[in-house]
Amino acid sequence: MKARLAMVVGDPAGIGPELTAKLLADRGNLEKASVLIIADRDEVEEGMRIAGRRFDYELSDKQPDQLATSGVVLWNFRGGASQQFERARATANGGSYSLDTLRAAVEITRSGVTDGLLFAPLNKSSLHQAGLRHEDENQWFAELLNVTGPHGELNVLDNLWTSRVTSHVALKDVAGLITQERIIDGIALVHSTLVESGLETPRIAVCGLNPHNGDNGSFGREEIDVIGPAVEEARRRGYPAVGPFPADTIFLRASEFDAIVTMYHDQGQIAMKLMGFSRGVTVHGGLPIPIATPAHGTAFDIYGRGTANVGAMQAAFDICVAMSAARRSMFAAA
Template structure:
């Protein structure tokens, strides 16, 4: 058994950068709820990147407070165990923020604060990023020229290999071959390379978080997985050959399974690879909407967020649940610790 020194134990405490998401939604409220719990404040050294007024507003809405300190040097914050550090920052956004509606100003704030959190992590100040929900319409109004934040991250971070959104819930992970594209385009976008890439992505992510031999299953595209070509040939012509290609690479993938039954096998699996967005998202959200996590897999730094949206309709009401951001924070800490452990072992 390896025994860590005191300094090594201290070095294993992760440092997490937290961005509060779209100010028109529930982001600041759920961040405040998360950090009001003492155990979370001691689970990691926490760097909040947000406008100070927004953080205070989140605490006011949820009716809970916690102590934090302002960063003396926003470029080089000093951490104190159990006391989050706030970098008071709103980028190019202007006050006041409109609430419960998509705006360019809110989109700019969400992008600018998240970009700063990513910069801290790339620079090694923090080990991982956990962010509250974004609104894609606000992001596009605010100037994001990508279909979603995953592609925006990829432009900033230049991942070396497959990347994409992964979802995690109670130990089950999903990846998808296509994501934010029209359903009519899905079949034409399925290729052996893309499918193998989605399998590689979820396999590498799971091994990074400590799952030594991930059990991965592949989902078909058509009803009954095509039923031997009766309802489409994608399973025969593309998906089946991709499974064989993945197995030749040593990836432990099973299948293929129809999409309407594959999630019944969830207790036997660590991961499911789906062909398009809703094929996995509907099942995952039904199984645990309040606990689901999205991980931006394949990036050189860990990035996690709740799988739910901004919930404009309940902004300011103090009704927002914080289960999903708790789960996202836990995943970010787990990935950050694995990253630190790998660095210590190198």
């Protein structure tokens, strides 16, 4: 049975509405899923104007309680945003709109009207101006969904997944946050997500923290005292993890693995974005509903030009469709 996606167009000051138009104007995508867009109608129309492409939609002024098996429904919803949106800059108004539409999409998906959630790029400065107090969206999603177990952002490029032990924190704080349990949680998170996606025995590599993997303790002992023992314990718990490996070479061996666990944000993100910036996806792992988004940002600098690359949005759509279809099949079989 076809998946049903809730979709949010992201920060209105950026390229999200344009990406939405380009994605849904491709009729092949609507053969994969039915879509509920939760957005201000004017923003959707503006996105189509910028993209120079249109898609048909059924307009609703209230939350639909079900979706047709094909096509697009637009719930004309603005949340608490009361002013006109400024373009190409971070604002509290844009952040409020992003959070309100996302919150509605989470509730709709949790209720079963949709199976998964896809959102176009957000701007963290806008979100924080609007009152977000979490380090990132994943923490906010976890609170909305009452998740207390391991959860975090997973980054995906083609067939390679990464998880990270620390995420949106200052680099000076990273070493103090590297613990055995956090490393094991990072391994377990990417393992369980890949298994749920159909990969029975994921091959998982774990990065070290220090230059040259610490060089036997010459440049730090985290690999010896914390990371290595954590990998051993993860293996005892049944996770097929190996490492730690030097972070500056492990991505050269990426084809040998299905997933790489990194110690901090840029350790994996720089490599993944260099390998395929226009295809990278962020999956919000450890949550009870599938949530995916492009790994890139709002690109304020090219707002309105119609030149935004839809590749990462397409990849996020495809992953979200696959995970949502699996979730729907699971509930149908229950």
